[in-house]
Amino acid sequence: RSRREVLFFPSQVTCTEALLQAPGVEASEPSINCPCSLPHGESSLSRLLRALLAARASLELCLFAFSSPQLGRAVQLLHQRGVRVRVITDCDYMALNGSQIGLLRKAGIQVRHDQDLGYMHHKFAIVDKKVLITGSLNWTTQAIQNNRENVLIMEDEEYVRLFLEEFEHIWEEFNPT
Amino acid sequence: RSRREVLFFPSQVTCTEALLQAPGVEASEPSINCPCSLPHGESSLSRLLRALLAARASLELCLFAFSSPQLGRAVQLLHQRGVRVRVITDCDYMALNGSQIGLLRKAGIQVRHDQDLGYMHHKFAIVDKKVLITGSLNWTTQAIQNNRENVLIMEDEEYVRLFLEEFEHIWEEFNPT
Numbered sequence A, B: 001r002s003r004r005e006v007l008f009f010p011s012q013v014t015c016t017e018a019l020l021q022a023p024g025v026e027a028s029e030p031s032i033n034c035p036c037s038l039p040h041g042e043s044s045l046s047r048l049l050r051a052l053l054a055a056r057a058s059l060e061l062c063l064f065a066f067s068s069p070q071l072g073r074a075v076q077l078l079h080q081r082g083v084r085v086r087v088i089t090d091c092d093y094m095a096l097n098g099s100q101i102g103l104l105r106k107a108g109i110q111v112r113h114d115q116d117l118g119y120m121h122h123k124f125a126i127v128d129k130k131v132l133i134t135g136s137l138n139w140t141t142q143a144i145q146n147n148r149e150n151v152l153i154m155e156d157e158e159y160v161r162l163f164l165e166e167f168e169h170i171w172e173e174f175n176p177t
């Protein structure tokens, strides 16, 4: 039976350092040694990070808003590990303070964005062309910590295929050349 | 195999009168007689309307924004047909011009909303406790006609159960009494 999970938010604020500090190694031991004062258990955010950090070959991101520093670090880690990361985003949000998009570009990650009036309002990710992550959650700390949100994590061939087609379609349409 | 569908937006603007004009009867014949100048074929919006109008017993709505007149009419039709409709929404958006929430309340439909700072940012519906409809789409004409959005339609016991629990949880929490 294929993976079918949902994360609800707001997420408890937990320490995610153990997940984000080990390039090349999937963090598995609890970070018993971290001296910070946050709780170190699981949360919706840590589960989302784990689902993304499982990528080994490719990660497609199609995100209206992306400003969460933890999610930004996770994407940069994957890029450093050699995962092929492609990002589609909305030009209106991209220009705002705190957006991670500039940092991702500086790190060498490919980013494309819309030019039109309508919003590129998707919030989905595809991990290794096998797992679809999609829902209501914009990737911002505000949304993660304060909003009621949902994120589905589905290992589902049909949905992955349909969302990957949508991604490739937008990717080509936003080709600046 | 259970129903698994996705609607992508923006939706072509099509005439949805045939779907919305037959209280008590599920529209099935093409509206060959409608004199309006819009196309009369299927669109993402007409498919979303059909999925909602299939409700026979209950409809739970948990929506950040709800201003689409067509979706508002569909919900009122279901209420008139005796379907038990419950609506959870966000207080910030509810106050805006064009919101359907006031009209739904006037029609006698139960509505509850948050009082807190975080957004109630879900955009899901549950039809007859059997079908989950969820995605990035706010129920506004702007989003339907202009944005890139997705809506999943899933007949999936596990997801329905999890989202129904989330609905009941929020419904109780937003109980004003």
Ligand SMILES: [Zn+2]
Pocket: A015, A016, A017, A031, A034, A035, A036, A037, A038, A040
């Ligand atoms: Zn810590």
Ligand SMILES: [Zn+2]
Pocket: B015, B016, B017, B031, B034, B035, B036, B037, B038, B040
């Ligand atoms: Zn017509």
